[in-house]
Amino acid sequence: MLLLSLIPQLHLWIVRGRDWNGAYVSLQGDEFLYSAYINTLIDRRARRNDPFAAKDSTSRSPLPESTFSIQFIPAYVISFLARIFGASASTALIVLLGAAGLFASLSVFWLLNCVVGDRRLAAAGTLFVLCLGGLAGGQGLLGLLLKSDLSIPSLPFLRRYQPAAPFPLFFVFNVLVWHALTSQSKRGARVSAVLAGLTLAVLIFSYLFLWTAAAAWLVCISLLWLYFRPSDKWKGLAMLMMTGAIAAIALVPYVYLVSNRAATLDEQQTLISTHQPDLFRIPEILGVFILVALIIGVFRCRIERREPRTMFAASFALLPFVVFNQQILTGKTMQVYHYEAFVVNYSLLVALVITVTLLWKPVPRRLLLWIAALSFSWGVVEVGLTSRLTSVPAAVVNDQIVPVLLRLKELSRQDGTMADLRAEGKASTIVFSPQLVVTVLQPTWTSQGTLLDMGGLDFGSVSREERKEYFFMHLYYSKADTAALRLALNGTPNDPAMNYYARSVIFGHERILPALSVQFKPIRQEEIEQEIRAYQAYVDSFSRQEALKRPVTYAITLTDSNFDFSNVDRWYERNAGERVGAYTLYRLKLRE
Numbered sequence: 216m217l218l219l220s221l222i223p224q225l226h227l228w229i230v231r232g233r234d235w236n237g238a239y240v241s242l243q244g245d246e247f248l249y250s251a252y253i254n255t256l257i258d259r260r261a262r263r264n265d266p267f268a269a270k271d272s273t274s275r276s277p278l279p280e281s282t283f284s285i286q287f288i289p290a291y292v293i294s295f296l297a298r299i300f301g302a303s304a305s306t307a308l309i310v311l312l313g314a315a316g317l318f319a320s321l322s323v324f325w326l327l328n329c330v331v332g333d334r335r336l337a338a339a340g341t342l343f344v345l346c347l348g349g350l351a352g353g354q355g356l357l358g359l360l361l362k363s364d365l366s367i368p369s370l371p372f373l374r375r376y377q378p379a380a381p382f383p384l385f386f387v388f389n390v391l392v393w394h395a396l397t398s399q400s401k402r403g404a405r406v407s408a409v410l411a412g413l414t415l416a417v418l419i420f421s422y423l424f425l426w427t428a429a430a431a432w433l434v435c436i437s438l439l440w441l442y443f444r445p446s447d448k449w450k451g452l453a454m455l456m457m458t459g460a461i462a463a464i465a466l467v468p469y470v471y472l473v474s475n476r477a478a479t480l481d482e483q484q485t486l487i488s489t490h491q492p493d494l495f496r497i498p499e500i501l502g503v504f505i506l507v508a509l510i511i512g513v514f515r516c517r518i519e520r521r522e523p524r525t526m527f528a529a530s531f532a533l534l535p536f537v538v539f540n541q542q543i544l545t546g547k548t549m550q551v552y553h554y555e556a557f558v559v560n561y562s563l564l565v566a567l568v569i570t571v572t573l574l575w576k577p578v579p580r581r582l583l584l585w586i587a588a589l590s591f592s593w594g595v596v597e598v599g600l601t602s603r604l605t606s607v608p609a610a611v612v613n614d615q616i617v618p619v620l621l622r623l624k625e626l627s628r629q630d631g632t633m634a635d636l637r638a639e640g641k642a643s644t645i646v647f648s649p650q651l652v653v654t655v656l657q658p659t660w661t662s663q664g665t666l667l668d669m670g671g672l673d674f675g676s677v678s679r680e681e682r683k684e685y686f687f688m689h690l691y692y693s694k695a696d697t698a699a700l701r702l703a704l705n706g707t708p709n710d711p712a713m714n715y716y717a718r719s720v721i722f723g724h725e726r727i728l729p730a731l732s733v734q735f736k737p738i739r740q741e742e743i744e745q746e747i748r749a750y751q752a753y754v755d756s757f758s759r760q761e762a763l764k765r766p767v768t769y770a771i772t773l774t775d776s777n778f779d780f781s782n783v784d785r786w787y788e789r790n791a792g793e794r795v796g797a798y799t800l801y802r803l804k805l806r807e
Contacts, residue, residue, distance in 0.1 A: 216316040216317065216319065216320040216341070216342070216345060216594075217313050217316045217317045217320070218316075219316060219346075219370075219591070219594050219595065219598055220312050220313055220315060220316025220317075220370070220373055220598075221312060221313045221316070222595070222598045222599060222602055223240040223242065223312075223369070223598065223601075223602040223606050223607060223610075224239065224240050224309055224312060226240070226599075226602045226603070226607045227240050227607050227610045227611070227614070230607060230611060231611065231614055234614075235614060236614050236615070236617035236618055236621075236796075237303060237305050237306065237614070237617050237621075238305060238610055238613040238614035238616075238617050238656075239305045239306075239308045239309045239312075239610070240312075240602070240606050240607060240610040241606060241609065241610065241613070242368065242369050242373055242374055242375070242601075242606055243367055243368065243369075243374045245374070246308070246374065246375055247655050247656065247658075247659060248283075248670050248673055249283075249290075249308075249375060249376050249377060250304045250305065250307075250308050250375075250659040251266035251267065251304070251658035251659050251670065252264075252266060252283045252290055253290055253293055253294050253297070253304040253307055253308070253376070253659075254266065254303070254304035254658060254659050254660065254662075255271075255658075255662070256290055256291060256294035257294045257297050257298055257303070257304055257307075258633075258662060259298075260636060260662075261273070261278075261640070262284050262287055263277070263278040263279070263280060263281065263284045264278065264284075264674065265278065265668065265670060265671060265674040265675075265676035265677075266658035266662075266670060266674070267654075267657075267658055267664065267665045267667070267668045267669050267670040267671060267674070268664050268665075268668045268670075268671060268674075268676050268677065269632065269636065269641065269642035269644065269645075269662060269663060269664030270640065270641050270642075270664075270676050271636055271640040271641070272640065273639070273640035275640070276640055276641070278477075278674075278675060278676055279475060279476055279477035279478070279480075279675040280472050280473070280475045280476045280477065280480075280675070281476070281477055281480060281673060281674045281675045282423075282480065282673065283673070283674065284472070285420070285469070285472045285473060285476070286377070286420060286421055286422055286423065287420060288381070288417055288420045288421045289376045289377065289380035289381055289421050289422070290376065292380070293307050293311060293376055293380065294307070303660070304659050304660070305617075305659060305660070308375050308376070311375050311376060311379060311380060312373060312375065312379070315372070315373050315375065315379035315380065315382065315383075316345075316373065318382075318383040319345055319372055319379075319382055319383050319386075320341050320345065321383070322382075322383035322384075322385075322386035322387050322390075323340070323341045323344050323345060323386050323561075323565070324337050324338060324340075324341045325386070325387070325390050326386045326389050326390050326393070326565065327340045327341060327344075327565065327568060327569075329390055329393055329394070330393060330523075330524055330527055330569055331524070331568070331569060331572045333572070333577075333578075335580065335583055336568070336572060336578055336583060338583075338587065339583040339584070339586045339587040339590075340565075340568040340586075342586070342587045342590040342591050342594070343564060343568060343586055343587075343590045344561055344564040344565055344568065345370065345372065345561070345594070346370070346590040346591060346593050346594030346597070347564060347590055347593060347594075348370065348371060348372060348560045348561045348564060349367070349369075349370060349371050349556075349560070349597060350593075351497065351498060351501060351560035351561070351563055351564050352371065352497060352498060352555045352556045352557075352559070352560030353496075353497040353555065354367045354368075354371045354555075354556050354560070355367070355368060355369065355370070355371070355597045355601075356596070356597060356600070367556050368597075368601040368605065368606070369597055369598050369601045369602070369606070370594065370597060370598060371556045371557055371560075372557060372561065374557070377422050378422050378424070378425055378557045378558075380421070381417070381418060381421035381422050381425055382425065382557070384414055384417060384418055384421070384425070385418070385425050385428065385429055385558065385562075386565075387414055388411055388414045388415055388418065388429050389432070389527075389562075389565075391407045391408075391410050391411035391414060392407070392408075392411050392433065392436060392454070392458070393523070393527065394407035395407035395408040395411055395454040395457075395458070396436075396440060396447075396450065396451065396454055396523060397523050404450065404453075404454065405453075405457065407454075408453070408454045408457040408458050409457055409458075409461065411454075411458045412457060412458040412459070412460065412461025412462055413461060415429055415430065415433070415458065415461070415462045415465070416461055416462055416464070416465035419462065419465045419466060419469050420465070420469065423553075424553040424554055424557055424558055425557070425558060427538065428534065428538055428554060428558040428559065428562070430462065431534060431537040431538050431541070432530055432531070432534050432562070433455070433458065433459075434537070435529075435530040435533045435534060435537060436526060436527065436530040437451055437454075437455045439526040439529055439530055440526055443520055443521050443526060444521055444526075476675070477674075477675025477676075478675075478678075479671075479672045479675055479677075479678060479679065480672075480675055487547070487548050487549065487734060488546055488547060489542055489546065489547075489548055489734070490542060490543055490546055491542070492540050492543055493539040493540055493542075493548075493551065494536075494539075494540070496535065496539055496555055497555070497560075498535040498539075498554075498555055498559045498560055498563050499535045499536060499539060501535075501563050501567070502532040502533065502534070502535045502536060502563055502566075503532075505528065505529075505531075505532040505563065505566050505567055505570050506529065506532045506533070508570055508574065509525060509528060509529055509532070509570060509573075512570075512573060512574050513525070517573070517574060518573045518574065522573075524569055524572070524573055525573060527566075527569060528566045528569040528570045528573065529566075530566075531562045531563060531565055531566035531569075532563065532566045534558075534559050534562055534563075535554070535555075535559040535563065538551065538554045538558075538559060539551055539554065539555075612652060613652065613656050615796060615797045615798075616652065616653055616656050616796075616797075616798065617656075617660065617796075618795050618796035618798075619653075619771055619795040619796055619798040619800055620653075620656065620657055620659075620660035620661050621660060621661075622793070622795045622800060623646065623657070623660070623661040623663055623769065623800070624660055624661040624662075626663075626769075627644070627661050627662050627663055630644050630663075630768065631643065631644065632644045632661075632662050632663050633662060636662060642662065642663060642664055643766075643768070644663040644664060644768040644769070645663065645664045645665065645666055645765055645766065645767050645768055645769075646663050646664065646665055646666065646767070646768065646769045646770070646771060647666040647689070647692055647767045647769070647770045647771075647783070647803075648666075648770065648771040648772065649692070649693040649772060649776075649778055650771070650772070650773060650776075651667070651716060653771050653798075654666070654667045654669060655669065658670075663768070663769065666685060666688065666689050666692070666765060666767060667685055667686060667689050667716075668681075668682060668685055669716070671685075679720075679723070682720055683720055683721055684764075685765065686716075686717070686720045686721070687749075687750055687753045687754075688761070688764075688765060690750065691753070691754055691757055691782055692767075692782050692783050693782075694779045694781065694782050697747050697750060697751050700717065700746075700747060700750055701743065701747055703717035703718065704717055704718055704721065704738070704743045704746060704747070705743065706718065715727065718738065721746050722738050722742070726738050759786060759805075762786045762787075762805065763805070766805055767783075767787065767803050768802070768803060769800060769801065769802060769803065770783060770789070770800075770801040770803055771798050771799070771800055771801070772798065772799055772801075773797060773798055773799075774794055774797060774798060774799045775797075783803070786805065786806060787803040787804060787805055787806060788803070788804045788805075788806055789801050789802070789803055790802045
């Protein structure tokens with residue numbers, strides 16, 4: 216699994232050879248936000264910050280809480296280790312890719328070995344769970360075949376640093392609860408219950424979808440244990456109370472942080488009010504099959520319903536119904552596809568392995584070898600094909616940008632960026648590039664702000680209207696006309712600077728991806744035309760006062776792109792430029 220996890224990065228190293236500049240291979244579209252936040256912490260910036268706007272929270276100008284500042288434990292651990300070894304954010308994510316595969320394997324193996332008591336079966340089951348988790352959640356290649364609008368490629372659990380970093384803790388929590396319930400020693404059971412509570416507390420400040428799934432599973436296993444093992448109910452209650460008490464203590468500061476979240480956070484995370492049930496997702500269908508198999512096994516006396524393994528398998532099988540339908544009671548739901556991709560799909564496969572061991576005793580060794588071989592082969596296909604077709608070609612483009620960003624990092628110590636961040640919590644240096652990929656990658660390597668505040672809503676520093684205004688300014692300096700914007704808003708861009716981002720910044724990603732909302736409202740043509748007119752009015756009225764709102768310090772372009780600087784040169788004096796790799800870096804100064 217360590218080798219399998221590293222295949223994309225190994226592929227990039229082979230392709231780039233000695234020309235490799237340090238870029239990591241991104242497996243999923245949100246990773247640039249996480250690597251940007253890691254970079255700010257490596258530079259010892261504030262917990263609440265916006266890497267794209269070059270803003271840090273200060274007592275004079277505080278920033279609200281964001282998903283990154285609330286779920287801070289993985290980022291702080293990764294950045295702390297990176298500082299110790301002098302590593303960049305990119306290097307940290309490369310190491311995390313291998314570490315995620317390694318520790319996920321160990322945690323799943325530990326759980327299966329404890330529950331089924333067979334090391335060979337646990338080893339084969341580990342490959343089965345981790346390599347086929349994408350299939351169980353309708354992700355990866357299956358998601359592409361199903362034409363899912365949010366199919367996460369490769370092995371979903373490897374998305375960095377969420378959920379890759381805290382992912383193993385979910386299964387560690389399962390193991391500790393198992394020991395708390397099954398240990399013959401009262402002291403051992405109490406210690407396991409306390410450790411389970413501490414693990415859940417760490418998960419609370421690590422990743423929303425992991426800790427809520429862990430809490431929901433704890434409720435499932437506790438109710439099953441209390442119902443089917445009344446003679447052990449005091450052990451179950453004691454475990455639940457100790458674990459729950461520690462988690463409840465951790466929830467006090469967590470609720471405080473959430474209560475201070477940005478006003479835009481609910482909008483960005485697509486928090487929806489609904490009581491509508493959600494019963495036909497792939498994990499729920501798989502959960503039904505597992506529950507039916509367990510019920511048949513009990514009726515045929517092949518399975519003992521009071522056996523801990525039976526209840527563990529049943530609790531995992533029930534989990535998707537709880538997390539996908541909690542809104543029936545709470546009235547709130549938010550991007551539940553994260554459960555489908557990162558949690559319940561893997562826990563269901565654990566349930567399937569346990570169920571097989573209950574119904575088939577013993578499992579033949581030859582079958583285990585076939586399961587291991589076929590699972591690993593599928594994992595190679597998932598990782599290798601995605602690497603070959605999408606992630607590595609994109610990483611090659613990113614790697615060619617790194618030298619100019621490293622040059623910007625050098626300049627950040629001279630142009631006042633770092634000094635201003637330390638003294639005032641805000642840098643005045645802003646970088647413009649007509650190549651959107653430069654803006655995406657920039658905060659992973661350096662601390663200057665970007666003209667496009669691509670993470671503004673995620674980090675809670677700008678409103679949607681401000682973000683849209685910055686986008687119009689970017690289009691204006693890029694010399695983009697209304698025809699190009701119309702193509703982008705219709706989803707058929709012919710300009711790299713106007714892709715998915717154009718529609719998301721104006722209409723919101725919940726208007727693009729049906730999987731994000733149970734109340735999906737597609738973008739209407741009249742809305743597109745209205746925004747086209749708004750952009751044209753913006754261009755026609757652009758003035759020096761508008762340029763002064765976000766004065767640009769640097770411009771970066773592909774050297775061979777023959778970019779039209781006429782709109783930039785109208786307001787700025789531009790030097791001759793410094794060629795760095797495939798890009799040219801210009802310094803800009805506002806004209807008098």
